[in-house]
Amino acid sequence: MPVYKYDVTMTCSGCSGAVTRVLSKLDGVNSFDVSLETQKVTVDSDKLSEQEILEKIQKTGKAAKVAA
Amino acid sequence: MPVYKYDVTMTCSGCSGAVTRVLSKLDGVNSFDVSLETQKVTVDSDKLSEQEILEKIQKTGKAAKVAA
Numbered sequence: 001m002p003v004y005k006y007d008v009t010m011t012c013s014g015c016s017g018a019v020t021r022v023l024s025k026l027d028g029v030n031s032f033d034v035s036l037e038t039q040k041v042t043v044d045s046d047k048l049s050e051q052e053i054l055e056k057i058q059k060t061g062k063a064a065k066v067a068a
Numbered sequence: 069m070p071v072y073k074y075d076v077t078m079t080c081s082g083c084s085g086a087v088t089r090v091l092s093k094l095d096g097v098n099s100f101d102v103s104l105e106t107q108k109v110t111v112d113s114d115k116l117s118e119q120e121i122l123e124k125i126q127k128t129g130k131a132a133k134v135a136a
Binding site: 009010011012013014015017018019020021022059060061062 | 080082083087089090128
């Protein structure tokens with residue numbers, strides 16, 4: 001199953017909590033991890049593309065991009 | 069023009085910045101104000117309903133409701 005990694009700017013637990021809430025509600029996600037410390041979001045999905053997940057994360061208003 | 073008011077849980081400037089970014093990109097909004105201090109968001113729109121705007125704010129992953 002593909003695992004996608006993103007850099008997401010999050011500055012407090014409210015920020016990381018918001019990203020967590022959005023990913024929790026997203027159909028097609030098997031599992032995910034949101035790290036405030038490393039500013040990384042990892043998503044395991046075999047139904048959604050890297051780009052589709054990125055757009056959902058960006059809908060939170062956070063600056064986000066696919067991690068290099 | 070109707071002005072809608074919402075209570076939105078925001079705990080840092082990254083949180084309020086995310087809400088600001090989403091409202092900035094939303095078509096049909098004449099003006100808006102996001103206050104981290106009072107946890108209030110005010111939106112002036114004659115094209116969108118109170119509920120439509122609430123749903124956009126909730127897409128950020130923040131806890132939000134129409135202000136009493």
